[in-house]
Amino acid sequence: MDRRLFLQGSGALAGLGLLNGCAKRVAMPAVAAAGAPTVPFYDMPGNIVPIRADLDRIFRITVCLRPFRAQGPRIEVVKMGDKPVVTNYGHGGSGWSLSWGSADFAVRKAMEAAPGVKDCAVIGAGALGLTAALTAQRMGYNVTIYAKERAPYIRSVRATGSWTPDSRVALTDKAPATFAADWEKMARTSWGMYNSYLGTAGNPIEWTDRYQLSDDPPRNPNAPVDPNMPTDAEHQKPQHDFARYADSIADLHPKSQLLPPGSTPFPTKYVRRSTSLSFNVAGYAKQLMQEFFIAGGRMEYREFHTPNEFATLPQGVVICCTGYDSRALWSDESVVPVRGQIAWLIPQEGAQYGIGYKNLNLLARRDGIVMQPSFGGEDEGWNDTNEQPDRGVAEAGVKILQELYTRMEPIIAKRGTAIRA
Secondary structure (H helix, E strand, O other): OOOOOOOOOOOOOOOEEEOOEEEEOEEEEEEEEOOOOOHHHHOOOOOOHHHHHHHHHHHHEEEEEEEEOOOEEOEHHHHHHHHEEOOOOOOOHHHHHHHHHHHHHHHHHHHHHOOOEEEEEEOOHHHHHHHHHHHHHHHEEEEEEEOOOOOOOOHHHHHHOOOOOOOOOOOOOOOOOHHHHHHHHHHHHHHHHHHOOOOOOOOOEEEEEEEEOHHHOOOOOOOOOOOOOOOOOOOOOOOEOOOOOOHHHHHHOOOOEEOOOOOOOOOOOOOEEEEEEEOHHHHHHHHHHHHHHHHOOOEEEEEOOOOHHHOOOOOOOOOOOHHHHHHHHHHOEEEEEEEEEEEEOOOOOOEEEEEOOOOOEEEEEOOEEEEEEOOOOOOEEEEEOOOOOHHHHHHHHHHHHHHHHHHHHHHHHHHHOOOEO
């Protein structure tokens, strides 16, 4: 599988073109093998270009500490002296996904707590800080962001870039009774705002297909765990009962499909396809910052050690969006770190899809192909503050990809697809 290029297609639909005397790769929709059950022509899987799964294509490894709270995000008003401060932190693995909805909640609380005030301070320049600042501007505030760092140094840019609005956002038995409804409002608000970025320059937000691959039948999540089954991420029962709310917004995106055998080039017995939003975080974060400055926003580099320091700011209201740093800043022990590591492969033209296979989650984005091995299931990284990259885990993810594409090779070859070394 070393550095091979696959060309997908068949007969009259695919071929090799010439460009300056050299063969040009053409990726065509996957076509089922002869006699195999198929999906309708208009619904066939799109381009599935194999990823160049070489260890030397890892160009960086990043680690992020997700700020999880069992009760869900903390969005409430606290007084520091006479100054109202709105907290907006603790979103777990849902920071980017819920950011616009959380910002709407936080800014409206600020307006209620300080009616008539037109100057607002936002603490933090990550996903929650940038969206809170822009939302405040759109609601008439003059906004100054105070932050100790900004992109590309903030933790938010180390995210996988997927729409995951209920990823480790709360525990089922700890979230308040009102949280499910609040979560739905936040998710729908965010969804609407993300759709407004579709088609804009640089493609900060895109729709992508995801393929969940397995050789075993899909497991019923409510079925009892067999103690004789291997304790990998597919079969391990989580120690924590993370709340799930996605069913309440099922109307926002297409339903997943269990594709017929042979309808894709993937070698596994079961292939489930879904379509979801992807965030090209590098370009998206820059675009948000540019919008903030164009609208007259100001930014100052500053680090706060206690919330009491907010009282010294000249702005009449403060929105605090400090992510995992909120644990130390607010002495809030309810914030639990959940470590997540991503290995980045060099972006690849034509590769724009996601895969879930043997404990590996992969998303091919324009700013990098992000791989996140998860050998411990949803509990992996729980209460782990280690932010040092683990090269061994990154390489294990690449080897899983190599194994997958090696299994795909004879399927591609059997279909008469051209393979070039």
